[in-house]
Amino acid sequence: MQTITTPKLLYALLITLALLLSGCQNRAMDLEQVGEDERIVIKFSHVVSELTPKGLAARRFAELVHERTDGLVEVQVYPNSQLYMDGEEVDALINNNVQMIAPATAKMTEFFPELLLFDLPFLFEDFEQVHRYIDSEGGEKLLDKFQTDNMLSLTMWDNGFKVMTANRPLYTPDDFAGLRFRIMPSRVLEAQFAQLGAQTRDMPFSDVYAALERGTVNAAENPPSNLYSKRFYMVQEHLTVSNHGYLGYLVLTNQTFWQGLPEDIREILEETLAEVTQWERKIAAEQNKRDLERIINSGEIEVHYLSEAEKAAWREALMPVHQMFLPDIGTELLQGTP
């Protein structure tokens, strides 16, 4: 057997080192060689704070995509309406000024009236029912429908169940009379409050705090994660835990952009998005529970949990809204709901 002399060993070590270094250099060179124009940039614009289910999911998506594409794809997340606010972000997507948005389904009902389904009061009792519907054949068919004006729907994310806030206690349907609610631009939400004798004003999310503070509106509905992160509870006196409606998001992309991506990259993005969607579902429930506790512990607002009897009275008062929108939504889609 040939003995390995020191010079030979040194030589072999040097070669190995050189190979290793050149490998790193190649990757670095690859990345370095990935010029700015080769890097794929996805601008993801949204209107809520980062510490919300949507904010956290967008950030996680960006981190995982960066990791899995070795930095070739950069997802730049713009929260808090930094880049585009409600009413602007859809056009920005259609014109490819941004490549991803995740508006509440309520804000897309003009484009896709079937989405009005998700605004129906007391349609879903809990997240499990929502997920069972979204993951069902009917739910998948629904999602596939959402392609128009160069927009393509990728998945749905949760926020949570809405509670009511106002400057007076809300226990019975009669307590709503004459209040001015801020709503998202959905005909179902308009009808919901009209049914209770309240007025409505749809406005961008980024304007809500100031409008409540100034009294332009004196009531609102939102899941606790939005109420807490935007401190709406600081400018309202009463909160009723009603869980009367679900707020979810449609994650959308620009169709030309998405279909123009290299196939392997698109696969990584779609797989990562599917994974983040499952993760997001878990944190959405936790985040809303935690934020409701934080609001209660702040002592800044009077909190009332609807009793079963009170909830039954609300449900009865609001059920006619379901009938009103049957023609827009269609019985077929409603059949799959609880």
Ligand code: LMR
């Ligand atoms: C709202 O406008 O109240 C919400 O849709 C904001 C959001 O994206 O959660």
